[in-house]
Amino acid sequence: MHYRAMNFLNLHTRSDRAAFFAEGKGRPVVFDKACQRWIVADGAQVIELLKDSRLISPNIAAGLDRLQRRFGVQLPNLIFAAGCIPLINEGAAHGEMRRSMSHCLGDHRKRMEAAAGELVERHFSILDGRSEVELIGETLAPFVAEVFSILTQTDEAPAFVPQDATRIFDHWASLNALLAAEVAIGTIRRGLEPLFRRGIPREQEGVYLALTILGRDSLLATLGDSLATLIADSAGRCLSEIEYPAHPPETGVAIAERQATESFAYDGVTFRKGDWLRLYFQGVTYGHGAAKGALMFGAGPHACLGRHLALDLWGAIAGKLASIHRRAEIVEFAYCDNHVFAMPRTVRLELHR
Numbered sequence: 504m505h506y507r508a509m510n511f512l513n514l515h516t517r518s519d520r521a522a523f524f525a526e527g528k529g530r531p532v533v534f535d536k537a538c539q540r541w542i543v544a545d546g547a548q549v550i551e552l553l554k555d556s557r558l559i560s561p562n563i564a565a566g567l568d569r570l571q572r573r574f575g576v577q578l579p580n581l582i583f584a585a586g587c588i589p590l591i592n593e594g595a596a597h598g599e600m601r602r603s604m605s606h607c608l609g610d611h612r613k614r615m616e617a618a619a620g621e622l623v624e625r626h627f628s629i630l631d632g633r634s635e636v637e638l639i640g641e642t643l644a645p646f647v648a649e650v651f652s653i654l655t656q657t658d659e660a661p662a663f664v665p666q667d668a669t670r671i672f673d674h675w676a677s678l679n680a681l682l683a684a685e686v687a688i689g690t691i692r693r694g695l696e697p698l699f700r701r702g703i704p705r706e707q708e709g710v711y712l713a714l715t716i717l718g719r720d721s722l723l724a725t726l727g728d729s730l731a732t733l734i735a736d737s738a739g740r741c742l743s744e745i746e747y748p749a750h751p752p753e754t755g756v757a758i759a760e761r762q763a764t765e766s767f768a769y770d771g772v773t774f775r776k777g778d779w780l781r782l783y784f785q786g787v788t789y790g791h792g793a794a795k796g797a798l799m800f801g802a803g804p805h806a807c808l809g810r811h812l813a814l815d816l817w818g819a820i821a822g823k824l825a826s827i828h829r830r831a832e833i834v835e836f837a838y839c840d841n842h843v844f845a846m847p848r849t850v851r852l853e854l855h856r
């Protein structure tokens with residue numbers, strides 16, 4: 504693979520990416536003209552740069568407003584979301600969002616812990632009964648939808664189209680994809696309405712909305728990609744015979760993007776003020792060292808707030824799968840076309856005794 508000639512927009516979903524990132528240590532930071540980004544593939548550098556205060560994750564509300572005027576479209580839900588998602592906010596506003604979200608997640612952790620066992624049992628038993636299962640659409644997406652209906656205290660788990668809402672993070676998203684995100688975020692907001700009728704202050708809407716947007720696709724993509732890898736690597740063994748690691752082996756949250764607020768030299772290159780960086784988390788997850796599992800959840804001011812929830816659920820799923828004495832084989836696998844997430848669209852399994 505010729506490093507400098509690669510397509511860095513889809514590297515994170517290439518079938519040979521594990522080999523690429525395993526060799527990644529010591530790869531130079533390069534500028535890729537096609538995506539107009541500095542490419543950082545080495546895991547240690549990714550973590551170092553995430554902690555660097557000269558790099559920020561700028562808000563996109565102004566850009567969305569420009570799109571509205573240029574194309575004569577209405578994007579009120581995207582603009583509302585841009586104002587409450589911590590990942591695309593900085594400074595005092597970002598700190599306040601993080602505090603409210605940590606508080607909300609802390610409040611719900613006990614409830615989620617109590618519900619997780621039954622939820623996993625109900626959604627994953629299908630793998631013990633059927634001879635063919637499409638893991639994303641039939642198991643994981645409904646499971647994740649229900650996790651978030653518990654978290655947001657909404658009664659119904661609205662079905663969701665994976666990756667629609669998170670197009671808000673994709674700088675290469677087409678206008679059609681952004682319009683789909685506008686609809687998806689509007690659906691989440693409508694689903695939250697009963698909360699406010701029950702007395703939860705409306706000011707909390709942003710907290711629940713941001714948790715849903717950030718958490719659902721991250722969880723779905725990571726669970727889907729990790730289970731697919733473990734099953735593919737287990738060469739026909741029973742689900743009960745697979746060794747489930749403490750952290751998911753794959754991350755669906757493949758990319759972080761940041762912009763330089765000032766010019767500075769780094770590893771033999773110079774990032775100029777306004778330059779964008781594309782940081783590959785797979786450089787972290789496929790790297791070596793005991794800390795890599797925790798670091799798949801990021802580092803620095805934007806590190807993941809859903810880590811404990813995600814790991815609790817991963818542990819519960821691993822426990823359930825370890826009780827299923829059936830061999831699973833992947834007969835169809837495809838990724839979504841996505842520039843930020845490694846999000847499987849289809850993982851079709853055949854299951855045998």
Ligand code: HEM
Nearest residue numbers: 589590717718721722725756759800801805807808809813
């Ligand atoms: C296994 C699943 C997950 C993985 C691998 C993951 C990974 C990450 C990573 C790498 C970041 C930092 C991104 C960056 O710096 O650009 C992040 C941020 C975030 N994650 Fe997760 N995440 C997962 C699940 C969740 C869940 C379930 C929730 C919520 C319930 C959540 C909430 C958040 C929030 C709120 C942030 C932004 C924090 C901030 O900007 O201050 N994540 N996640």
